[in-house]
Amino acid sequence: MLPLATYRLQLRNGVDFDCVKADLDAIARLGVSHLYLSPIFAAGSGSTHGYDVIRPDAVDPDLGGIDGFRYLAAAARARGLGIILDIVPNHTAFSLENPWLRDVLRYGQESRYAQHFDIDWSAGRLVLPWLPRPVKAMLVDGALRVEPDERLGAVLIAGDVRLPLRGGAEGTVEEVLERQCWQLADWQAGSDCITHRRFFNITELICMRVEREEVFDDMHRLILALIATGDVQGLRVDHVDGLRAPGAYLARLRDRMGPDVPVWVEKILVGDEPLPDWPVEGTTGYEQARDIARVLTPPDGVAALTALWSADLGRGTEYAATLTTAKRDILRYDLAAEVLRLVDQGRAALADDPEHDPGPETLRQAVIAMLEGMPVYRTYFGEDGQSAEFADAAMAQMRAHIRASLRPSTTALRLTDCIAQAQTPAEAAFRDLFQQTSGAVLAKSAEDTALYRFLPYPAACEVGAAPDDVALTSDAFAALWAAMAPGAMVLTSTHDTKRSEDARMRLVACAHLPDAVQILWRDMTVLPQVQAALAGGMRKDELWVLMHALLAAWQPAGDAPDLPERVAAYLQKAMREAKEITTPSHPDEAAEAAALRLARDLATAWQAELPEAAAALIERGEMLSLVQLALKTLSRGVPDFYRGCEGPAFWLTDPDNRAPVDLRQGMALEQAQTFGGRKYRLTRDLLTLRREHFTDLQGPGETKLEQTGRGFVVRRQTGGGVIRVELQPGRAPVLRHEPLAQAGIGDAA
Incomplete structure (x- = not known):
C-alpha cells in the first residue's frame, strides 16, 4: 500500500534512534503514515549525513545499531507508522575505515572485494591521494615509515594514515611501496591521476559495481533482511543516475523484494523529460516542487526583477x-x-x-x-x-x-x-x-x-528547477498534476534543496511584488555600511544574494538569535559555489571578508527594525506557503514533509537546512496565532482530510488554482467530489469537501 504521507528525518548531528523514538508521538499526531529516514548504515567517523557508508551490511552503532533500529521500527509500528529507508547503492567511503577497501589494499586483485569497487586496474596501481605533500618530498623528509603491526604484520605510517602492507616490511620504504597494489599521491593530484570512479568530484567516495550480482548481494543483504522482517516498508534509492545500468539495477531490486515494496529514485528530470519505464513508484519529487513554484509565479513580475538585476549588476539574461x-x-x-x-x-x-x-x-x-x-x-x-x-x-x-x-x-x-x-x-x-x-x-x-551565478529570480534557482522556465499557467499545472502517478513523491523541502519551502515562497513573493523588491534594493544600496562594503571590494552580485538571503531566512531575534551567523555562512558558501572570486577548494578569505561583515551587520539591523518593503514581501510569502502546502497535500502523489516543516521553515542551503530541530514544537504551535501556528494547524487539517478521502485523492482529477483578490482557492476534483481550500489574509483557512452530487460535476472523472 502506498503511504498516505511521509515524514523525512535527518539522522546524525545529535539525532539517533532514541531521539526519533522520543518524537514518534509528535510525528504520528501530525497525521503522516511513514517515517522516511536518511541512511542508517555504518558511516565514516563523525559523518554528518551518512552517505559516506563504510559498511552497507551493518547499522551504524552511533545511531543505536541493529537492535536500536529494530526497537525504533517496533515503536513506530505501534503508532501506525511504517519506515522508508534511504539507501546508497552507488558509492561507499574511500577510506581506511571501509573494511572492504582495506582488504583490497592488502590483497590487491586477489581480494574478494577487488571487483566490488569501480577501480580501473588497467591503469596500474590504485592511486591513494591521501598525502598532504608529494610522496617524494615526504620520503626525503622521512615522513613515511614502516612499522610492525600485531594484526597485519606491518603497516606504512603516513601521518594519521596506517596502511596495510603486502609482502612484509623487508627492504627500504621505497622497496616496500613498490610491492603494493596501490600508490600514494598528494591530495591535490586527485584531479588528474585517480584510478577509481568517484561520486561527482568527491575523491573520498568510491563508486561500486552493483551491476555485478555478487556486489549487489553484498550491498543489499541487510536492506533485504530488514524488508523481509517487516521492519522496513519502502526504499529511496540515492543517485540512481550514477549506476552503470539503473533500469537493470531497479529490476533486480524489485525481483528480490517482491512487488509490494514501494521504491522511489532520486532523479532530477529536466523540463518535460519523462521518467524511464522503471519498476518504481516515481522520483523523490523535485519536479513537483518546481511545478508548485512555477504555478505561483507571475511572469510579468519575473520580467521586472530580471530587468532590475541585469541593469544594476551588468549581467546577461541568457x-x-x-x-x-x-x-x-x-x-x-x-x-x-x-x-x-x-x-x-x-x-x-x-x-x-x-x-x-x-x-x-x-x-x-x-x-x-x-x-x-x-x-x-x-x-x-x-x-x-x-x-x-x-x-x-x-x-x-x-x-x-x-x-x-x-x-x-x-x-x-x-x-x-x-x-x-x-x-x-x-x-x-x-x-x-x-x-x-x-x-x-x-x-x-x-x-x-x-544557480549561484544566474540570480535574477532566486526562487527558480533550485534543485530540479530552471531559471529560464519560471512560470506555469493554472491550466498547464492542472494537466501536469492530473497525469501524476499515484505513487510519485511530492516534496517542497529536503536536506538538499537550496532553500526550505517557506524561504522559497518569500522569494516567489518577489515576483508578486516587484516594486517592493525595487524599493528594498534601492534603500539597501545607499546605506553607509553598504557603500563602505562596496568601496572595500564587495560586488553588487554579493549584495543581491545577501538581500534575498536575508529576506528568505529572516525571523525575529527571539526566534533566530543565530541569524547573523547563518546568513554570513550562507553568503560565504554562495560566493564560493559561484566560483568567480573564491572557491570551495581554494577559498579567498580576504575577498570574502567585506561581504561577510556586511551580512552580519544587515542581519542584526533587520532584526532590530525590519524594512517596510521586506515586511510586505514576507507577508505575501506566508500566504504563498499555505497555498503550496494545500497543493502538495491534496496532490495525487505522496506528499513528503521534511522534518520541522509542519512549522515555519526558513532555512537556507546545507548545512543550514540539516541542523537539528525540535519535532515537538507542534504542541506550542497548535494554539499560536503566528504564521507557524497557522501552518501547523493547516498541515494537520489537510492530512486529516487526506486520510478521509485517500482513495479518491489517488485517482485522477483536476487540481486548479484560482486567485481571489489577495487570496487563493485550491480546488481538487476527485471521483468522490471536490475538495476546496480557501485561503485569505487575516482569516482562518476554510476546508470543504463537496460530495459528487453537491459539487455538480457529474460522473466521476
Whole structure:
C-alpha cells in the first residue's frame, strides 16, 4: 500500500534512534503514515549525513545499531507508522575505515572485494591521494615509515594514515611501496591521476559495481533482511543516475523484494523529460516542487526583477550561456579526472575504426564538447524503458552543440554514435561511462555553480528547477498534476534543496511584488555600511544574494538569535559555489571578508527594525506557503514533509537546512496565532482530510488554482467530489469537501 504521507528525518548531528523514538508521538499526531529516514548504515567517523557508508551490511552503532533500529521500527509500528529507508547503492567511503577497501589494499586483485569497487586496474596501481605533500618530498623528509603491526604484520605510517602492507616490511620504504597494489599521491593530484570512479568530484567516495550480482548481494543483504522482517516498508534509492545500468539495477531490486515494496529514485528530470519505464513508484519529487513554484509565479513580475538585476549588476539574461560557461569551468577544474578517463575509453572505442584515428587533444576536446552539449543529467541508451523520442531529442541537442562549438567535429560526432548505437564492448564501455559522468557534470555545473551565478529570480534557482522556465499557467499545472502517478513523491523541502519551502515562497513573493523588491534594493544600496562594503571590494552580485538571503531566512531575534551567523555562512558558501572570486577548494578569505561583515551587520539591523518593503514581501510569502502546502497535500502523489516543516521553515542551503530541530514544537504551535501556528494547524487539517478521502485523492482529477483578490482557492476534483481550500489574509483557512452530487460535476472523472 502506498503511504498516505511521509515524514523525512535527518539522522546524525545529535539525532539517533532514541531521539526519533522520543518524537514518534509528535510525528504520528501530525497525521503522516511513514517515517522516511536518511541512511542508517555504518558511516565514516563523525559523518554528518551518512552517505559516506563504510559498511552497507551493518547499522551504524552511533545511531543505536541493529537492535536500536529494530526497537525504533517496533515503536513506530505501534503508532501506525511504517519506515522508508534511504539507501546508497552507488558509492561507499574511500577510506581506511571501509573494511572492504582495506582488504583490497592488502590483497590487491586477489581480494574478494577487488571487483566490488569501480577501480580501473588497467591503469596500474590504485592511486591513494591521501598525502598532504608529494610522496617524494615526504620520503626525503622521512615522513613515511614502516612499522610492525600485531594484526597485519606491518603497516606504512603516513601521518594519521596506517596502511596495510603486502609482502612484509623487508627492504627500504621505497622497496616496500613498490610491492603494493596501490600508490600514494598528494591530495591535490586527485584531479588528474585517480584510478577509481568517484561520486561527482568527491575523491573520498568510491563508486561500486552493483551491476555485478555478487556486489549487489553484498550491498543489499541487510536492506533485504530488514524488508523481509517487516521492519522496513519502502526504499529511496540515492543517485540512481550514477549506476552503470539503473533500469537493470531497479529490476533486480524489485525481483528480490517482491512487488509490494514501494521504491522511489532520486532523479532530477529536466523540463518535460519523462521518467524511464522503471519498476518504481516515481522520483523523490523535485519536479513537483518546481511545478508548485512555477504555478505561483507571475511572469510579468519575473520580467521586472530580471530587468532590475541585469541593469544594476551588468549581467546577461541568457541562462544557457551561464550554464555552458559553468560546465567548462567544472570540466576544467573539478572533473578533469573524469574527462581523462573518458578520453581513454573513447580511444579504445575507436581503436578498430579505420576512419578515425584521433590524437589525445582531439579526443579531449570531443569529450568536453559532448558533455557541454548534454541537456539532461543522463540518457539510458543500452537499456529498455527510455523514451526513444526524448532520448533522440537529447542526442540531437548534443550534436547541434558539437557542430556549433567544435572544429572539426567528426570525432565527437562519431563518439555520439557509440552512445546511441554501441556496436562493440569497447563502445558500450564508453557509452556507459559517459552516461554515468554526464549527470555529475550537470549537477556540479547547474546546481552547484550556475544557480549561484544566474540570480535574477532566486526562487527558480533550485534543485530540479530552471531559471529560464519560471512560470506555469493554472491550466498547464492542472494537466501536469492530473497525469501524476499515484505513487510519485511530492516534496517542497529536503536536506538538499537550496532553500526550505517557506524561504522559497518569500522569494516567489518577489515576483508578486516587484516594486517592493525595487524599493528594498534601492534603500539597501545607499546605506553607509553598504557603500563602505562596496568601496572595500564587495560586488553588487554579493549584495543581491545577501538581500534575498536575508529576506528568505529572516525571523525575529527571539526566534533566530543565530541569524547573523547563518546568513554570513550562507553568503560565504554562495560566493564560493559561484566560483568567480573564491572557491570551495581554494577559498579567498580576504575577498570574502567585506561581504561577510556586511551580512552580519544587515542581519542584526533587520532584526532590530525590519524594512517596510521586506515586511510586505514576507507577508505575501506566508500566504504563498499555505497555498503550496494545500497543493502538495491534496496532490495525487505522496506528499513528503521534511522534518520541522509542519512549522515555519526558513532555512537556507546545507548545512543550514540539516541542523537539528525540535519535532515537538507542534504542541506550542497548535494554539499560536503566528504564521507557524497557522501552518501547523493547516498541515494537520489537510492530512486529516487526506486520510478521509485517500482513495479518491489517488485517482485522477483536476487540481486548479484560482486567485481571489489577495487570496487563493485550491480546488481538487476527485471521483468522490471536490475538495476546496480557501485561503485569505487575516482569516482562518476554510476546508470543504463537496460530495459528487453537491459539487455538480457529474460522473466521476
